[in-house]
Amino acid sequence: MITIQGLEKRYKDGDQEIVALHLPYAEFDRGTQWAVVGPSGSGKSTLLHCLAGIIRADGGQIKTGEGILTDFDEDALQSWRSIEIGYIFQDFNLIDALTVKENIELGAYLSLGHYVSGYNKTEQFQERLQHLLETMDIVNLLNKRPSALSRGEQQRVAVARALIKEPSLVLADEPTASLDEENSRRVMDLLTSYCKQSNATLLVATHDPLTKSYCSNVITLTKGGHA
Ligand SMILES: Nc1ncnc2c1ncn2[C@@H]1O[C@H](COP(=O)(O)OP(=O)(O)OP(=O)(O)O)[C@@H](O)[C@H]1O
Ligand SMILES: [Mg+2]
Structure with a gap:
């Protein structure tokens, strides 16, 4: 279970302070699926970044099964990111110097839990990759470069890269924003079935009613103020 209390993130804009995120309280039980909704600028991406340990909050607490995330030092945050988190970025963040297969393998290499030389040659890894x-x-896309793929194909590769390390918390930032309905369904089917099978928690920031309909819980953020 993840518990959030009084979480705040602020940014300076000249003399003014912008409240990027204000979330008084939230609880995410292990294995639950959440749509994170709210208007543009309400802090959806900021919340996912705080949970991933990519940025630090300015106030409040995130409590996880591994300890108090908001108190973690840099080493602990790095382990959290690399072992527990599967992050799907809105703009994919695939590396074009690598093939599709290498991009997905990188997802496993980045996980400290799998950072074992030759791990990608093991039967267990190959079975998982194939699935x-x-x-x-x-x-059939394995040896292509990401730039040679359609947006739907790139997003499916990004999902595979995030899930290959078997994360316990999957954070997806508008994962279907640029996809048609068929591809949106494919991505959400895989994300939700992975989370059910692995008892992983899923948070999806989205404006899309179809994507929202895949999640049994909704958390609504409001702009610059109170949730
Ligand atoms: N690095 C930053 N520096 C300054 N302001 C920031 C920064 N990151 C976010 N903000 C501000 O914080 C607020 C929340 O941003 P965030 O990206 O979390 O919103 P969002 O809900 O994800 O919006 P969208 O639906 O457009 O993706 C916005 O006003 C944004 O401009
Ligand atoms: Mg956003």
């Missing part, structure tokens, strides 16, 4: 490739329908 993800088949469910995401990207088997």
Whole structure:
């Protein structure tokens, strides 16, 4: 379970302070699925960044099964990010110097839990990779560069990269924003079925009613103020 209390993130804008995120209280039980909604600028991405340990909050607390995230030092945050978190960025963040297969393998390498030389050669890894490739329908794209793929294909590769390390918390920032309905459904089907099978928690920042309908819980953020 993750518990958030009085979480705040502020940014300076000249003499003024912008409240990027203000969330008095939230609880995310292990294995639950959440749509994070609210107007543009209400702090959806900021909340996901705080939970991923990519940025630090200015106030409040995030409590996790691993300890109090908001008190973690840099080493603990790095372990949290690399072992527990599967992050799907809105603009994919695939590396074009690498093939699709190498991009996905990188997801496992980045996880300290899997940072074992030769791990990608093991049967266990290959089985897992094959399952993800088949469910995401990207088997025939393995040796291509991301720039040669459609946006739907790139997003499916990004999902496979995030899930290959078997994260306990999946954070997806508008994962279907640029996809048609068929691809949106494919991405959300994989994300929700992974989380059910692995008892992982899913938070999806979204403006899309279809994506929201896949999540059984909703958290609504409001701009610059109170949730
Ligand atoms: N690095 C930053 N520096 C200054 N202000 C920031 C920074 N990051 C976010 N903000 C501000 O914080 C507020 C919340 O931003 P955030 O990106 O979390 O909103 P969002 O709900 O994800 O919006 P969208 O729906 O447009 O993606 C916005 O007013 C934004 O301009
Ligand atoms: Mg955002």
